[in-house]
Amino acid sequence: MVMLDASLVDWSRAMFALTAIYHWFFVPLTLGLSFIMAITETIYVKTGNEEWKKITKFWMTLFGINFAIGVATGIILEFEFGTNWSKYSWMVGDIFGAPLAIEGIFAFFLESTFIAVMFFGWEKVSKKFHLLSTWLVAFGSNLSAYWILVANAWMNFPTGTEFNLNSARSEMTSFIDVALSPFAITKFLHTISSGYIIGALFVLGISSWYLLKNRHIELAKKSILVGSIFGLIGTFMIIITGDSSAYQIAQKQPMKLAAMEGLYEGKEGADLLAFAILNPSKQVDDTLNPYLIKIGFPKLLSLLGYRDANAFVPGIKDLLYGNEKYGIEPASQKIERGKKCLEALKKYKDAKTKGDSITMNQAYSEFKEYYHNFGYAFFDDIKRLIPNVPLVFYSFHIMVALGFFFLLLFILSLWYSLKEKIMSKKWLLRIALFSIPLGYLASQFGWIVAEVGRQPWAIQDLLPVFKATSHISVSAVQTTFFLLLILLTILFIAEIRILIKQIKVGPKE
Secondary structure (H helix, E strand, O other), rough: OOOOOOHHHHHHHHHHHHHHHHHHHHHHHHHHHHHHHHHHHHHHHOOOHHHHHHHHHHHHHHHHHHHHHHHHHHHHHHHHHHOOOOHHHHHHHHHHHHHHHHHHHHHHHHHHHHHHHHHOOOOOOHHHHHHHHHHHHHHHHHHHHHHHHHHHHHOOOOEEEEOOOOEEEEEEHHHHHHHOOOEEEEEEEEHHHHHHHHHHHHHHHHHHHHHOOOOHHHHHHHHHHHHHHHEEEEEHHHHHHHHHHHHHHHHHHHHHHHHHHHOOOEOOOOOEEEEEEEEOOOOOOOOOOOOOEEEEEHHHHHOOOOOOOEEOOOOOHHHHHOOOOHHHHHHHHHHHHHHHHHHHHHHHHHHHHHOOOOHHHHHHHHHHHHHHHHHHHHHOOOHHHOOOOHHHHHHHHHHHHHHHHHHHHHHHHHHHHOOOHHHOHHHHHHHHHHHHHHHHHHHHHHHHHHHHHOEEEEOOEEEEEHHHOOOOOOHHHHHHHHHHHHHHHHHHHHHHHHHHHHHHHHOOO
């Protein structure tokens, strides 16, 4: 079997990860801050209080700085599918391209059209039309995220498509199945919820800084109140959608769930770990305890993953070597079926060249029978099916811990705001200020769980990452990687400097 240079795959992955990480520094703030602006402007229109207008304009200025750079990094990401991942683009371009095209044509244009009115139409259009424009920008930015996340969700749960043996490409058979798959809905709601939390933390932290400096007191108090309520809504949303996500992962990506919990041996009534330290020496084939320290909630993983507190949760070893008692087949059988599927594809092409319709039909039937394991054909070592367990495990648990920390922070901030004691709680204001980067950190950890946990798959069970790259030189990817690293770092530093400068200036009086 011909394999690509492993370093090419690694560098291509590193380049995409670099761009995605930088892109995600800008996107969540856009998602969250857009709705906070819409809420504060709604209060302004309803009350006529000019203070709320000043608040809206201030957050709108910071939104604009962030929005401009976020668009640039998103465009770079889409180009990389054609340059670094051409095999992936060839195989699934018909499916993956559709939601991205809709995002560009519909959501992006909706967002871009009304963003001009939002920024420059304050004295040129009526209050209600301006408010409508602000809400449409908020919905447009979130709608953009939806179509991108539909594409990403399809990679985790490919549905509504069929593989065309003549073109060797996947083709969409049901747009509804792709656009409204349970993975897509849950991923969208979970992801935008993280954006809402980041937006709320951003508003909370900056407002807290103003109170610590005894500046713009009214703006800060009102913003903390709105930010706390909005943050609480986002946190409850992320808890609910996190539960749905865990259930879907258990059903469709059990290896990811096992990595998230460091579960090597399957168990009935499996615990959900509250805190644990993995044993760095643990291997799938040995008998070492996978944890050095472990504190868990009894049976909660089984309950979350299978809606049954006594359900069996398969571990990494079960998924590799099988477990006859629980009907889990070994990965070697999937590899065998994958190879039969690949052989059927070759047989179909040969028969087509010879004009042998009978053999073509037979090969087509065989291909359809085994296609759900097609991607396994490219594996000889079943251990390559294991993702990076420590990275996924710690990312997941830090993300969850930070989520509950944010919940407590929003509750305390709201409580003291309603009691009009927020200014005297200097310790809480300082915590809120330094929690801004923690929101970004939690969100990035979430993407690590989602993407690293899916490895080695570009498309779950159908296309391994190492078969998705372009045939280009490693040096070309390395050069581009470092150029992007320099460029994106400069953009990131520039944004931070501009934001800090604008925050120090404060709202116009």
